[in-house]
Amino acid sequence: MKTEILYGKDGLSVDLPDHSLIIEPKNLPKLKDEKQAVREALRKPIGQDSLKNLVAPTDIVSIVISDITRPTPNHILVPLLIEELDHVPLENFVIINGTGTHRDQTREEFIEMLGEWVVDNIRIVNNRCHDKEQLVNLGESKFGCDIYLNKDYVESDFRIVTGFIEPHFFAGFSGGPKGIMPGIAGIETIMTFHNARMIGDPLSTWGNMVNNPVQDMTREINSYCKPDFMLNVTLNREKDITKVFAGELYEAHDIGCDFAKEHSMFKCEERFDVVIVSNSGYPLDQNLYQAVKGMSAAHKIVKKGGSIIVAAECSDGLPDHGNYSKIFDMAESPQELLNMINDPEFKMFDQWQVQKQAVVQVWADVHIYSTLTNEQVKGAMLHPIDSIEQTILDLKETYGEDMSIAVLPLGPLTIPYVEE
Numbered sequence: 001m002k003t004e005i006l007y008g009k010d011g012l013s014v015d016l017p018d019h020s021l022i023i024e025p026k027n028l029p030k031l032k033d034e035k036q037a038v039r040e041a042l043r044k045p046i047g048q049d050s051l052k053n054l055v056a057p058t059d060i061v062s063i064v065i066s067d068i069t070r071p072t073p074n075h076i077l078v079p080l081l082i083e084e085l086d087h088v089p090l091e092n093f094v095i096i097n098g099t100g101t102h103r104d105q106t107r108e109e110f111i112e113m114l115g116e117w118v119v120d121n122i123r124i125v126n127n128r129c130h131d132k133e134q135l136v137n138l139g140e141s142k143f144g145c146d147i148y149l150n151k152d153y154v155e156s157d158f159r160i161v162t163g164f165i166e167p168h169f170f171a172g173f174s175g176g177p178k179g180i181m182p183g184i185a186g187i188e189t190i191m192t193f194h195n196a197r198m199i200g201d202p203l204s205t206w207g208n209m210v211n212n213p214v215q216d217m218t219r220e221i222n223s224y225c226k227p228d229f230m231l232n233v234t235l236n237r238e239k240d241i242t243k244v245f246a247g248e249l250y251e252a253h254d255i256g257c258d259f260a261k262e263h264s265m266f267k268c269e270e271r272f273d274v275v276i277v278s279n280s281g282y283p284l285d286q287n288l289y290q291a292v293k294g295m296s297a298a299h300k301i302v303k304k305g306g307s308i309i310v311a312a313e314c315s316d317g318l319p320d321h322g323n324y325s326k327i328f329d330m331a332e333s334p335q336e337l338l339n340m341i342n343d344p345e346f347k348m349f350d351q352w353q354v355q356k357q358a359v360v361q362v363w364a365d366v367h368i369y370s371t372l373t374n375e376q377v378k379g380a381m382l383h384p385i386d387s388i389e390q391t392i393l394d395l396k397e398t399y400g401e402d403m404s405i406a407v408l409p410l411g412p413l414t415i416p417y418v419e420e
Contacts, residue, residue: 148186
């Protein structure tokens with residue numbers, strides 16, 4: 001059977017055995033009028049007065065956005081926020097790009113994300129987690145680190161965080177307070193947020209918001225300089241808006257997470273020999289670092305000793321910034337990587353993504369279909385492939401003609417699970 005999976009900007013058609021099980025969330029239709037739905041949410045938010053009534057004409061207003069690795073429809077949300085606050089001078093706005101530990105965006109990328117009018121008329125800054133001159137220390141977290149957040153954000157009079165809500169492989173769900181922490185935090189705070197103990201906690205997983213230490217920390221950090229208003233959305237496979245959640249940070253985010261969970265959870269009766277997974281296409285599959293999320297989603301339902309096939313374009317490489325690729329050179333196997341990262345003395349930028357990947361690799365073989373070179377893929381201890389169909393045929397020699405196959409066409413937009 002022919003199946004379309006999200007891959008890059010154009011998608012990928014794959015011919016699979018007829019008995020393959022397709023697992024995807026309910027594909028909700030886009031809102032009839034996305035812009036009007038956002039306007040209505042801003043005027044009748046959850047747990048708060050209307051946005052316009054909350055902001056004084058003299059306020060300096062910061063708007064935190066997610067960076068280019070996320071499909072948040074900033075080109076819709078940000079202009080509507082500015083339109084709704086038309087009593088505030090344009091020079092009073094600052095847009096803060098929540099890069100976390102990722103690279104800066106270029107002007108061309110900002111135009112792609114926000115539209116040319118916004119780029120030409122509103123001040124935009126990239127959060128730079130390593131630059132303490134652009135950060136403010138707000139005190140000490142109970143999780144054992146100093147709290148550093150972006151200076152433009154902290155010093156503004158009214159703070160807005162935007163984003164979109166989807167399942168997240170260690171925070172439970174994205175969006176909400178995660179836009180601030182780690183989006184606009186300093187590296188010291190981010191390193192604690194992503195340390196081996198936090199990432200390795202069994203409660204730090206897809207769809208779980210209860211006693212999840214990662215979610216608990218992001219909410220604690222937010223409480224030190226809480227956004228005054230949240231604007232989040234949920235999206236379907238075409239990246240269209242399916243619902244809008246605006247208002248008080250925690251209440252609005254909780255409601256959004258409940259909605260996302262209802263439409264993205266999929267119970268499986270048993271694990272599979274082979275799981276084929278996308279990484280939700282562009283922009284989330286821009287690099288191998290981000291593709292760990294697809295691997296982690298597949299890990300939830302693949303048998304121990306099974307195989308995962310990941311389709312992620314990786315147009316931005318591994319990427320070539322940070323330490324993600326360098327860490328693989330420090331060990332000989334995924335288990336050695338885990339042993340190294342779990343050593344309390346070990347601390348290295350990007351270790352969290354390698355940790356999550358290594359956990360998957362200890363459990364199952366991982367094959368990568370991408371535009372990366374074979375050397376790049378092998379350097380990350382993964383198996384490069386040129387054809388998903390041929391790989392399926394090859395795997396029959398290992399698992400037999402009747403091997404069980406599951407497909408996650410939307411990748412980490414789906415939370416498959418097995419009750420064990």
